[in-house]
Amino acid sequence: MAPQVRALGTFVLATFAVLAGFAGYWQAIAAPSLSATPQNPRLFQDDRRALRGRILDWQGNVLVESRPDGSRRLTVPSLGHVVGYRSARYGTTGVELAEDAALSGTGGPLSMDDLLRQVAQLPGRGADVRLTIDAGVQSAAAMALGTAGGAIVVLDTRTGAVLAMASNPVIDPDGIDARWSALLADPAKPLVHRAAQGLYVPGSTFKLVTAAAGIDLGIVTPATSVSDPTGETVIDGFRITDAERPPRATFDFAHGFAWSSNVVFADLGLKIGEARLREYAARFGIGTALALGIDTSSSSVGRTRPMSASLLASTAFGQGELLLSPLQVAVVAATIARDGDVPRPWIVAEVLARTDAGPRTLRRNEPTSLGRAVSAQTAGAMRALMGLAVEDGFSKAAAVPGVRVGGKTGTAQSVPGQPDHAWFVGIAPLDAPRVAVVVLREFGGWGSEAAAPLAKPVIQASLQATAR
């Protein structure tokens, strides 16, 4: 029986070797990714050992800080989605996730002080994260939005920094575990961060892209005369109608933009062609997720290639298969404000180590450009068009006394049988823009009535905040 005993021994030892291989896989090869999984509760235990850093607005006001029990207190409720939640069961999102290494201090010792604390086995201190958010503008945006579903985004057009980002319905990250199943079941989908991750048909706000492409390509100028006697046209059996009543027989392109003529833009879209329209959309950032610092969804012109004439026409005036996030619409407006240069939107200004001697900057983010979308002349012409839309067009309700505002409304099909989504996108001051504001009201109806009026107080607050 001895040979069999030896064979059995070989078999058992070989199986042990396989076990060792599996242990090696989990503990060496798969370990880094498993340990970084946001749902891994160990991440939270490390927090409790360290003093997790605070999240500040750009002026240093405390937005989030830890309570002694390690839970996080949010002082500006409308920033729930932006700062995100930290749940041992459901994971981490927002700035809490994006800057987790800095906040938790697990990114290695940040200073000599930290190193000493580590050696002495004292709890480490996570770094503070300063956002570009302005608490005042954020509050104005949240107040304007009220309880309506939707989003408001404010960008500093000079840098691309996000000054405010409000989303409704908002979530309260504190103690989210207890409400998780209710949040999941809620038909309003409160877990979706609408401002950065919500994707909507942009409606006429997309005419900014189409018009910019048309002007940049030399197909139209603001003064180009157009004829549209009936206020409607039919392309491939698809009827396109205008909102302006009664229709005018002939007018210039600028008027067509200000009163958002679908007929004019359908025609322009066909002249631009699918390839060039897609190219201009891509230049504005549509099609790639914007590297905001927290999660964003990438906007899209649509998957159908090639487009039929009717699809191209409806894409050109903002319907078709277009899906844009409010943040993306803000980037389009900011590009026009910046003479055609596309800013990268960003939300984390800097990471500050807390030392006994005071805060010390560890990392500072700088404004960056995503490239050029259109020429400076085109952008200038676009600003004039946006100004006209507020002075004599559908965007009148966004006018602010004493400041020239440029804007564009949008009224986008939502779900069949439901009211349209109402959009407004504006820049101010028109002559030397500092801010871009986007308002989206879900199921709000007409952009000119439901969205444009909300922009006014937000523009005022953001101009005040950027006046220094």
Next chain:
Amino acid sequence: MVTWRMRGRWLEALLLAVALLPLFLGTALLAVTWERALGDARFWPAYAVATAVGVVHLALVIGGHRGDEVVLPAVACLAGIGIVLVTRLVPDAALRQSAWLALGAIAALVVACGPWDTRRLERFKYAVLVAGIGLVAVTLVAGRDLNGSGDRLWLGLFGYVFQPSELLKVLLVVFLAGYLSEKREVILVAPARVGGLPVPPLAYLVPVVAMWGGCLVVLVVQRDLGSALLFYGTFLAMLYVAIGRVHYVLASLAVFGMAAVACYFLFAHVRLRVEVWLDPWIDPQGRSYQIVQAMYSMASGGLAGRGLANGYPLYVPAAHTDYPFVAFAEEAGLVGSLALLLMYAILVVAGLGVALRARDPYRQLLATGVVALIGFQVVTIIGGNVRLMPLTGVTLPFVSYGGSSMLASWLMVGLLLRASHEEAVAAARA
């Protein structure tokens, strides 16, 4: 009969001194991390284990035991790691665990040194079989469900509870060693042919069918997947060693495989275990919570480990019974995991050495059966821990929390030492 003359057993003494290092180092580490004195009551169970092992060694020396000197140190090392792990995971249960260990050590000592002979077990194999069947029957009738799983796997006696399947393992090895050493010649005669097809002899067919049926009962009625797997695997190993015919073993394996596949489709609890094993991410907050937490735990250990009492193995539900290897791996790292596996390998090699040196077929099969059982048990539980196979409720010998298992494991160590001693005595006479 044991000759009552002292023997040095210096190798065992030397190895024990090294083997108990993990116990003492682990206790010291716990004391530092928990900021408790070494004399704290919390650490008494660990000292009790060290004492028990020392007493067993001394008794073997005094008793003039001539058996293997590597088995006890290997077991002592594992038991030391086990008691440190239980102290760290469930401090309140450590005392009870050490009491069971002491009981097991005494039982092993009685088996190893007592005035008896393994021949008696060989002769009374059918009595052992009847006892085993009786145990199963009693469990089926009077079993209690202790962990709320709905499976009645425990027996209560005088206020204590016992898991009969653990004792059953020992009885199974004892019976099979007797049966197979007697019948192997009969099994090995050329098979009769019926219409050109070879028909295996009855002496082969009867135990195969009986084992198969018995394991099915364990699996279906008691829903104890791990034990069924272990019983059948041990049976196959012993069958193979006894008759040396691989195709008999493969045929038996195929029959069992079919039953296992049928179980997958018939029983929801089996299906669930397999599904979460194949894809733990299907429901990480619910059904596969435990397995996902176990993966996090192992990953957290990395190469060097988090350090004793510095990790979070308690995030894994029931870590001290279901995931002892993972709990150890988190705090001792890959280095520790491999060392633990190596220690089991040493035990297996030492045990099979006993079997190889045996000239008597019964003792050879007994030693082989004990080693196969312990080895397969290690593979089943650690394999379940590292996702080589679905998790089953089998304990990690000498390490997991669990009294019945501890007692049964030590009984097997006793049998191994006994067989080794008798062979040494027989060899000296020859």
